[in-house]
Amino acid sequence: MSTRKPFNSFDMAQEQFDHVAGLLGLDRATIDLLRWPLREYSFAIPVRLDDGTTRVFRGFRVQHNDARGPSKGGIRFHPAETMDTVRALAMWMTWKCAVVDIPLGGAKGGVICDPHDLSQREQERLCRGYVRQIAKNVGPVTDVPAPDVMTSAQHMLWMLDEFETVHGGKAPGFITGKPVGMGGSLGRKEATGYGVVFAIRGALKELELRPQDTRASVQGFGNVAQHAIELYQQIGGTVVAVSCWDQQDQTAYTFRKLPGVDLAELRAITDRFGGIDREKARDCGYDVLPGDQWLEQEVEILLPAALEHQITADNIERVRPTVRIIAEGANGPTGPIADQVLKERGVFMIPDLLANAGGVTCSYFEQVQNNMNYYWEKDEVLGKLDRKMTAAFLAVSELARKENLYMRDAAYVIAVSRVAEACRERGWI
DSSP states (O other), rough: OOOOOOOHHHHHHHHHHHHHHHHHHHOOOHHHSSSSSSSSEEEEEEEEOOTEEEEEEEEEEEEETTEEEEEEEEEEEETOOOHHHHHHHHHHHHHHHHHOOOOEEEEEEEEEEGGGGOOHHHHHHHHHHHHHHHHTBBBBEEEEEEEEOOOOOHHHHHHHHHHHHHHTTTGGGGGGGGGBTTTBBEEEEEEEEHHHHHHHHHHHHHTTTGGGGGGEEEOOHHHHHHHHHEEEEETTTEEEEEEEOOOOOOOEEEEESSOOOOHHHHHBBBBSSSOOOOHHHTTTTOEEEEEEGGGGGGGSEEEOSSSOOOOOTTTTTGTTOOEEEOOOOOOSSSHEEEEEEEEHHTTTTEOHHTTTTHHHHHHHHHHHHHHHOOOOOOHHHHHHHHHHHHHHHHHHHHHHHHOOHHHHHHHHHHHHHHHHHHHHHHTTO
16 A cells, blocks of 8 residues: 655645755745745635526635736636645746746636536636636736636636726736737747747757757647647657547547657647547547557657646656656646656756746736737747747756756756845845
8 A cells, every 4th residue: 555645736846945945045034935825815606507506616816926026827727626736836937937037926826627517608607706706816916817727818808807897997917818809919829839849949959959850749739739849840850649638538648640740630630628539530540549658658858738747756767768858848747756867867857937938928928018008910929939938048057057957956046046036125034
């Protein structure tokens, strides 16, 4: 019988912070301030369902730290959502904003629900109910939400409309990830996935590898994964396998095709939640394997772009020796024990707070455009994103080389130092 403690995202986030706090020699007060969120909200959301009955959902909003600017973080709809998961994601958002040096803090929100089981009208009522519960505690200059797992631009627009109704005015900068034409930014849907590849491009250059000589295996086929695959293929890389969740039978499958997958082909047989039709995939020549097989492919790059805690002590030995780079498109996909093994193997880790920071960076661009009421062309948005991500990558890799640090440690050192300094300068500690 196993005595291993069940995985807890917030425990992992705190463990990562404790390690870096030791490297930086932070004082007790700074550690106590940054180790926990500044504010937490937990609330009930009663929703009238289409059949006339009422169901009560549980919602959360956590504001980890806002010393560097308004809090920023997505809202996810997930049946397994917990306060600890939201705490962890809020903390990671603080470090993510700091490592790419944008003037925002970290927050996160969530609702325990499965949108697959709700009609569009029920989802709208849930979105509006969520905003009514936190309308006094969020806003353009305090805390700016965004989409996350199983939430969309439409959800954000409903939330914006409710916020403006509550406060009696227009506030497009309250929330990001909105539809283009309704305050949303061009390039936003590509931003996170493209940002991952901008970071991969930097790692390939550092390792003196040509993109066309590399193969990748990807976990996830949502927005982040699809756009990462798109840009990675454009720069010459080959994706040999994609793993995604099947909502119908509640399990994951890996879709493999050699020499490489056809992105347009897969998109054509994918539902709006990123689930790939297995029978159609087989008809297109894909091997349909167990969901965890994405991890065992003989590739140079692994790209986890689904949920947290996917590369663990239990499966790390299945990672092939060919793997040179891991780019964390998801938040917290690598457990601490597995991370130590990868460090010892010399794998080039692009940690989540750097790899997937393209999303929050473009969200920041959306806020700026909202505040100016002036909107940029797509090429301008993606050009600014490229420069921001490249500068962040170079700063982290330079520190890693200079101080002989693991890339994750280097990213955390930069991020935590910036947040701690802001807290000190404000006189909080």
